[in-house]
Amino acid sequence: MDVEELLRGIKPLEGQVTAIRTVQETRPREDYADAYVAEVNVKCASKVIKVLDSRFPRDSSQPLSHLRRFAKHNQIPEHLRPLLLREGSSPAQTIFVLISPPLPDIESLQDALSPFAPPNPTEGENSSPLTFHTIRIPLQPPLTPVQADAWSKSMWPVVYNPAAPRAMIAPPPHILARARDSIQPKAGRYLALAQRVADEAERSGLGRRVGAVVVDPDLEAEAATDNNNDNDDGIHWSDAVVAVAGDGRYSRAATDTEPPHPPNQIATTYSPDHEGGPELHALMRAVDLIASKRREDRPGSSATNRPCLTDMERYFLSKSDVDTTAAASTQPTEPEREFDSKESTPIPPPEKYQKTTETSAQPIHTHTEIQASTLTSTSRIRPRSQGGYLCTDLDVYLTHEPCICCSMGLLLSRFRAVVFPRSGRMVSGGLASEPVVGAVPVEEGQGEDEDKNEDVAERKGEDGDGSVEREYYGLHWRKELNWRALGFEFVEEQGSAEGGNAELGVAFHA
């Protein structure tokens, strides 16, 4: 078969797998804001906290847990001492409370805290109204003990938590290292395969030259133990590939009411009306091929409504066609289900996937090995009945950096990792947070569409040489999104990257 011939002929790309720098790493934010400090009676400290927390709700997106809520006299930063330490106040009697943003108005603060005002030695019983001093505080937790120390001296006492900030900035190093070690040995091959898939997509006229390869690391581990025999026919390296998909953005145009355009011509420009949508991009198609395979397992479903596939896509999908006669001999036949419920009752995710954890890969691995040995023919795409759920724990290899839409799609599909060549980084990409080649030159002759250059105005005032600084979204490990897919780039050995840098080519959504 042609596809097997092609697999034998694939030459791995040479290079190193490296983690994508996150937006928190490349654009470290040092945000500051105003806060109030007031001196209160030290004996009332816990009551003060209670009152503050109940009267003035905090913003859950800004926990500010790195800021100490109280500072003793000797903890007050040097420059604030003249402001805060008044004559006659003693560390035995008073302590300083921090009121952090969102800041309430002074009157309601006065109202809430006046019972806890410091005892006033000069006026006996009557304590004077509280004074609220405005200071600056850091909104982000300190990233290093040195930073924590500097802020404590110059702004307000802060606490350094070695675990918390790291995970907010980038994937934990041990998790990253483990994934990289498992990805490095075969990444060059998978990426070379992704390029062949991309070639096929372009040749077929169905899409741009973009390809995706989805790999199950658990199958790789199995193959490593099973296939140590010598009769390797040159394609065993692809045994862990569960699906491949090429870009299909021009595939809808054929069924449109619009006249078809020769794809090779339109691929040289970005023309949104002919691009199809992101659901036809390589990554989204790969996700849907996997889902469509699982849907076939449902009673009453058939393989007939498979989307239009290229040879390579069909080849890998067929690796998940379980030989039903073989399977039937080892599996009890499933009782007929009521058909009226099949469409309306969604199958819930298998238990272990309802909550994904870092360690979920371990039990799954042993699980599949048991299953594999009892079945004569197994599906590469793990069926729902064996715990297959979305793209959990799968890796995806792409020829290009995915667009923002596909980047979020891979998060929602719960991939373990995404890998693309650094030369495939896109100005329209969703994962990287910085350009490879610095400022990208403005492309000439791209403005035939009147809307297209609406950002021309924004370009003014940029670097005088006509280059422009573009927005790189850097969704990878964005803390607001609770990102969990590990992002890697494949850095090809010098001079070996063919086709130059995608950032300098036509800007489109990959």
Add this chain to the structure above:
Amino acid sequence: MEMSGDMPPELLENNAEHAYFMKQALMMGEKALATGETPVGCVLVYDNKIVGFGMNDTNKSMNGTRHAEFIAIGEMLRTYPRSALRSTDLYVTVEPCVMCASALRQYQIRKVYFGCGNDRFGGTGSILSLHADRSIDPPYPVQGGLFHKEAIMLLRRFYIQENEKAPKPRPKKHRELKTDFDQEVLIASPTP
């Protein structure tokens, strides 16, 4: 469902029209709720007609990317050319997520109306502002807050359900369906 007719003042002019389309989106959300999907619904309106209905379909399709917006666009594109989306408005019960916000921009949607915000994954203002940021596609305007109480109630009714398939089903017997809107409500993610 009872409607409070809660509309942002900017929309009062074409109140009846906006209300009609948003109610249709809410009905799609109801349908999603009834079939065990996260209750998000939407409609696409072209030339004053609904040309696409969508509801979240991630469970049934076993595909985590099948959000309401994609379903509706898929339906529309079976009949209309892609360029028609440039003259099409979206009414969706919850602010589009980052994925959908980017897709809508790539499709060059004309305008997006939504019910409640999406504090976890919102792509048109809550987390990112993909409708307005610089991009190779033109920006689109968004208008939130149409029937936002109804949109929130749909989500609350979904999340109060017990999930007996969960590893440790959490009894939610004592939970009461909250109906107050005194405080800004934490909106759960419209994803599975």
